[in-house]
Amino acid sequence: MVSTFALELTSVSKSFDSHAAVIDLTLQLAPGEVYALLGPNGAGKTTTINMILGFLKPDRGSILVNQADAVTDPLAARARIAYLPETVMLHPALTAVENLSYFALLAGHRIDVATARHLLTEAGLQEQAHARRAEGFSKGMRQKVGVAIALAKQARLLLLDEPTSGLDASAANDLSQVIRAASERGIAVLMATHDLFRVKDVAHRLGILHAGRLVDERDAASIGPVELERLYLDRLAA
């Protein structure tokens, strides 16, 4: 049967030597759904993202990205994913527009300067920074260019790895708006984070990952901020 999910992980496990990084992880994302994968450092969030991107091969289980098998055909899967790493490292010698053009070209899209400027503005980067080299950019500015790069790829799945880490409140809020806008356009978003406030702000569903296991999964709307924090701490303590 053909999967209708934007992302579908089934019983995925990954170990490094004797250390189990991800254990029997199963989750699905529908188109337009924003899923927050919560967990402390070392919980397996980045390993999960690396497996979805095909940078790592799972020991067991299957990963489908819009019907493309990320295990057997990682390139096809990656073509359907826009990815924003925790720290967006741009080419410091290139301007924001040039960086966007470069990564868009890699993604198979030739974009003109006007389109690049539009995408950068949509991602929240101030206009006067568009023609500046990225070497002097703050983390928030780099993150915004990263968002523009992700948008330029026009993928149906957006992977965000700790996207608000190190961002100020304003930049984090800009990012929330971008995520909401993407969701409204039917783009599924998987966000690995430990920013509980942001999760409550933008996610439709959340899962708590602890020591490689998905220990809880909820609708974000069904739980308040205080309860979420208590639940998170309880699950980690268990």
Add this chain to the structure above:
Amino acid sequence: MTGSLILLELAILHRDRRAWWSLLALAVLVLLAFVAIASEAARVDHDKRQVAAAERARWVGQGEKDPHSAAHYSIFAFKPSPALGALDPAAGPFVGQTVYLEAHHQNDMLYRPQQNASLLQRIGFASPAALIAGFGPLIVFLLAFTLVAQDRERGTMRLALGAALRPRAIVIAKALAVWFAASGLLVAPVAILSLGWLAMGGRLDGDILLRTLCWCAVMVAYLALLSAIGAAASLRMRNARLALTALFGLWILFSLALPRIASGFVDSTWPLPSSQSVRQQMTEEAPAFWSDEDNVRHRAMLLERYGVSRIEDVPNPRMAELDLVERHSHEVFDHVLGGFYAKVAAQDRMFAVLGFLSPTIAAQAASASVAGSDFSHHRHFIDDAEQYRRDLVNRMNADGMAHRAHGTERHTNDERLWSQVPEFDYQAPPLGRLSWTALPAFAALLAWLGLAAIVLVLASRRMRP
């Protein structure tokens, strides 16, 4: 798409001060080296032409005398600088530029440019080819490190891999950008300058144009394989520091260690006899003064050649005997010097074969061959000058033998005969005629190019952030 990517990669290189200025510095050195060698060669060639004209006037104006004495009066032959000698002088600085052509002797060539060379030229690092072959790898590896290893270290490669539809396109664009930058600054300007220089000097013809294109192809192929190796190594090493160490090690191995080891190996495995022993062998087998027994033997041979029983019946016995010993010396020179030159060629061929160990060796041997400045081209001049000498001496002796002269009688001649001897006008061989010695180097260069492409493709298949 790939073209636009390469342009952006070139922009990154251009804006990276360390990489770009290093490349620019080497490019300027290459151009300065060319101008220094080309202007010196032009000055020396001008002097050679003037002296050659004076030599001709001296030859024609030597006055009335015995033709064999004229053969001893002799003439200097000058070797013009190879057209591409300023790109790659190769053996040029170490071999002579002129040879004294006289009866009975095949003389060594005189006046090695190395005797007047600057310190930089004497240590062998002052020609465009030597600079590109020796320092090209260092600069190309630095460029590859800047574009690939630093991208990985910074984390930019992770973002690129997440975005790329075909990850291989990332590294191929980077390798091509390094190749274009290196070729565009190290090879193209000096080749264009060389063509312009030759055109202004009236030396540019189809063969020289073809040689220049082939020289560019050799250097561009060399830089291409280095770009691929540099990108692949930067991609496979665990971190940037290891990549830099590995690339620096490869440069030392390819350009400094292996050429010296190869040269030492060839010298010790196929040693050359000393020039003194070669000269001594020639003197023993073709002496300037013959013993009484030899003279008796020569006279018997002359009687047989002329079909007479008395030496008085030979029209010009002195000249006939001189002709006899002259022709004997030709056989000796062919045998002794020919053997020596064959050993030098064997050494060159083995050095070219060792190009399979290091692309720098392959590039050096191939470059010298297409530039027409390797030993096989020098040998072509030696043979040409020697043939001219033999023709001159034979013509003088023939004139003497055609006229009766006995005892203290001497047949003499004058400008009418001297001017019949054509001027020495050396024509370098066309491309390809003398390339067989360097053929293994061309094969090695192609093998390295293929290997580098395979290594790059394999490395790009296993790309990790």
